[in-house]
Amino acid sequence: MxxxxxxxxxxxxxxxxxxxxxxxxxxxxxxxxxxxxxxxxxxxxxxxxxxxxxxxxxxxxxxxxxxxxxxxxxxRPKLLPSFHDADGFKKMKYRRIGCTDMIVSTVSIGGSGFGNVYGDMNEATATETLHKSLKNGLNYIDTAPWYGQGKSETYLGKALKGIPREAYIISTKVCRYEPEVQKMFDFSSTRILQSAEESLSRLNLPYVDLLQIHDVEFAPSVDMIVNESLPALQKLKDAGKCRYIGITGYPIGVLKEVVKKSHVKIDTVLSYCHLSLNDSTLLSELDFFHQHNLPVINASPIGMGLLCNAGPPEWHPARDEIKTACRKAVEYCNSKGVDITKLAIHHSISCEEVPTTLTSITTPAMLDANLSTIYDGLTADELEVKQYIIKTFFDPLKVKTWEGVELQQYHENLRQYESLLT
Structure with missing residues (x-):
């Protein structure tokens, strides 16, 4: 030394x-x-x-x-006096994403809401909210072709016109596309290269900061991800179409397997629904990713709708006991006059080992709630309620994830489709 x-x-x-x-x-x-x-x-x-x-x-x-x-x-990102709200920007909290030069707000903008994944959005309201978010220093946006089958990217391509490029960092994904089971996934190099160009066209951008393989667990094999999909992303990076390469998925074990086998440098990992009030599985897995010098981006702090008053959408894959526990927690919070979504966001961003948490922000109310959580944290009463619902409703859950549920349903639907062709 x-x-x-x-x-x-x-x-x-x-x-x-x-x-x-x-x-x-x-x-x-x-x-x-x-x-x-x-x-x-x-x-x-x-x-x-x-x-x-x-x-x-x-x-x-x-x-x-x-x-x-x-x-x-x-x-910290650079303050742009002609664009940023100086007071909001100065109060925003930032962390660096691993070894990259991407310094991002602790709460970031998930693009699924812009694709009407959780219901129809009001485009004018969403644009006003997006612009206000960026002006106040929220600076990372994540989207994908899968979100509304191009709607999210197309919307962002319009909404970001006139916004200084240095005011935001943006990522998108490849490999997941259409709702029809036979068209849903394509991990081939040819489709990845084509998809990236399509995304850039919709976004009206010459490059994205981060390009990710969407839901690696649905690939025919991990070997295909390692030997074909990731090398395709490296080609795109070499061509200047993206600056960094990432992978996303729900089962953390599959993400780890890809990391261990990859000969392409992976810059980021995105995990979702595993750093929330009802499931903090990610915390026990962070050591592995840190040992591989990999930052983990967190997404879906409200569990894809589980931890909000509206409740989860019909398609939500969680088991009934998880949905029941979450509903009881929501009801308890309401009885105490506490917003469970605020508790959920706070729970995720409190983990300093995770640089940022992605969540849908499409209305002024969503934005205000997130800004309040970032700026002020929780009151003593809110913290007490948070601890109570974790202990009472979530700790007793024997199975906290729905790992394998979506994958099993996907393969069953694919088998049914293929049987109709024979």
């Missing part, structure tokens, strides 16, 4: 700076102090892991009573 770098750490402690880290990352910090560099402007430290400035393990540094995620102005 270099004496200068050790001295920097010692001086930080002597000045009263408290280096805080996630449970799973503390040992890495202890073993790799020599990798730390200082930012004298803020008395802060950012770890370097395997040559990544900021790396996937961002520690927060408390200095003079302030918590600074990332520790310096370099860990």
């Amino acid at each position: 270099g004496n200068r770098k050790l001295d920097l750490v010692i001086r930080a402690y002597s000045r009263g700076a408290k280096i805080t880290s996630s449970r799973c990352c503390w040992n890495k910090f202890a073993m790799s102090v020599a990798w730390y560099t200082s930012d004298p402007r803020h008395d802060s430290f950012v770890p370097k892991q395997n040559g990544c400035n900021g790396g996937p393990f961002l520690y927060s540094v408390k200095t003079k009573g302030k918590l600074q995620n990332g520790g310096s102005d370099d860990e």
Whole structure:
């Protein structure tokens, strides 16, 4: 360990700076102090892991009573005075996505709502809300061809016209497309290359920041993902069509298998419905992804509608006991005058090991609720209700996921379709 770098750490402690880290990352910090560099402007430290400035393990540094995620102005996007609402932007909280240069708001904009996945949206209201979201510093948008079969991407292509490109980071996906079972998935290289061009056309963009394989568990095999799908994404990255490569899926075990086998550099993993009030399975799996220098983007903090007053859509794959527990939790929150969606968002963004959480924001009420959660956190009463519903309704669940349900139904529907052809 270099004496200068050790001295920097010692001086930080002597000045009263408290280096805080996630449970799973503390040992890495202890073993790799020599990798730390200082930012004298803020008395802060950012770890370097395997040559990544900021790396996937961002520690927060408390200095003079302030918590600074990332520790310096370099860990915040640039304020655009002619576009941003300065007050809202300054209050927004950001984290870096792993080894990338993508510094994103802790709550981000999921694009499924723009594809009418959860019911018809009012386009004018959604556009007003999107613009206000971006002006207040929410800066990451995630979409996919699957969301409304191109509707979400087409909508964003129109709604983002005139918005400074540096005001947002955007990702989309490939491999999942149509509702008809025989057209739903295509993990071939040819279709991926074509799909990426179609998405860029709908979005009216020359490139996206992140391009992801959508729901890897539905591929014919993990080997196809590794040997054909991911190499196709690498071609697109080499051609300047995307800056980073990611994978998404529901079963965490399949995501891990792809990571272990891939010879293409994967920059991000997106997991959904596993960091929520009713299911925090992701927390026990973060060590694996951190060991592979992979950040995990979280999505669906309200469990695709389970944790809201409207309840889940008809197509929701959760088991009945999960739906019942969630409904009882919603009813209890309502009896206490507490918004369960706010509790759910707070639960997800409280995990500092996860850079951002994606959620649909298509109305001013949704945006205001999210901003309030980011800025103010929970009251003592809300925190008490949150703890109660977890202990009373969710901890007793023996099975917290619906892993395998959708996959089994998909293969059954595919078999039925193929049998009609014979």
